[in-house]
Amino acid sequence: MEKSIFITGASSGIGKVTSLYFAQQGWNVIATMRNPEKETELIKEPNIFVTKLEVTDPISIQNAIEQGIERFGQIDALINNAGYGQQGLFEAVSPEKIQAQFDVNVFGLMNVTRAILPHFRSRKSGTILNISSGAGRLTTPLLSIYCASKFAVEGFTEALAYELESQNIKVKLVEPGFIATPFNEKTTTSFAFDPSLTDYNTFNKEMGEFFKSFAGGNIFTAEDVAKVVFTAVTDNTYQLRYVAGTDIEQMIQVRNSKPDQEYVEFMRGLLRPNAFKG
Numbered sequence: 001m002e003k004s005i006f007i008t009g010a011s012s013g014i015g016k017v018t019s020l021y022f023a024q025q026g027w028n029v030i031a032t033m034r035n036p037e038k039e040t041e042l043i044k045e046p047n048i049f050v051t052k053l054e055v056t057d058p059i060s061i062q063n064a065i066e067q068g069i070e071r072f073g074q075i076d077a078l079i080n081n082a083g084y085g086q087q088g089l090f091e092a093v094s095p096e097k098i099q100a101q102f103d104v105n106v107f108g109l110m111n112v113t114r115a116i117l118p119h120f121r122s123r124k125s126g127t128i129l130n131i132s133s134g135a136g137r138l139t140t141p142l143l144s145i146y147c148a149s150k151f152a153v154e155g156f157t158e159a160l161a162y163e164l165e166s167q168n169i170k171v172k173l174v175e176p177g178f179i180a181t182p183f184n185e186k187t188t189t190s191f192a193f194d195p196s197l198t199d200y201n202t203f204n205k206e207m208g209e210f211f212k213s214f215a216g217g218n219i220f221t222a223e224d225v226a227k228v229v230f231t232a233v234t235d236n237t238y239q240l241r242y243v244a245g246t247d248i249e250q251m252i253q254v255r256n257s258k259p260d261q262e263y264v265e266f267m268r269g270l271l272r273p274n275a276f277k278g
Helices: 013-024 058-072 095-123 144-167 182-189 198-215 222-234 246-257 260-271
Strands: 004-007 028-033 048-052 077-080 127-131 170-176 241-244
Touching: 004 013, 004 058, 013 028, 013 048, 013 222, 028 058, 048 058, 058 095, 077 095, 077 222, 095 127, 095 144, 127 144, 127 222, 144 170, 170 222, 170 246, 198 260, 222 241, 241 246, 246 260
Parallel strands: 004 028, 004 077, 028 048, 077 127, 127 170, 170 241
Antiparallel strands: none
16 A cells, blocks of 8 residues: 655655655655645646645645545655754844744644544554754854744654554654755844844854855755655654764764763864963
């Protein structure tokens, strides 16, 4: 029997590329997005069904799941991919933007997961894969809200994996590093800025230079991430975490190899090498 996968946030970036990759491997794909009427590429694939889903709207989630099951008979795997990254100084990010970040990245992911679990439990099988981030394992300045949301995803996913193993349902995480996708373009344009916070001017300039040099060193693409996702979904193991990106893989190795405070001092030196001299 052909297998089917349900993917959120499939209109661009990792979500779209992963939808195409699974379809190329012979899977049926339920590719969901907020504005399916704007999609022109995925609708051309005979084994991709494009439909509307807004992760903050439980009714649209339930409708998309029911439509996917009606179209392909069952759903074998869920990819919680929908999300965005709020950047900016914590003081510059409004409470409304903080709430929106968690509504999408955390509560939205939980909404979709909760809605699909009855189907998976009834079949005593299924895989849930949450697209996390290197920012769910490591923190950097100007990403405090995004990091907080992804740390929440990591904790939720790990705990849920222990629960759902009792139902023969696998729960996994893929942690991309910096990937050149529309996600990062959107993140940059939504950067929170408060011109009154002049005390941070020097710091902001230093961090801008750091992130520019950091981003230029990674050659991982959305296609590479899609292959990692496919491996995680199909390897028939209960492995929890899959790192996707040479940059973040190296940083996680550093994080795991050092005592906690030693790692913190290492990061301080990496981020602002001249800040604590003289």
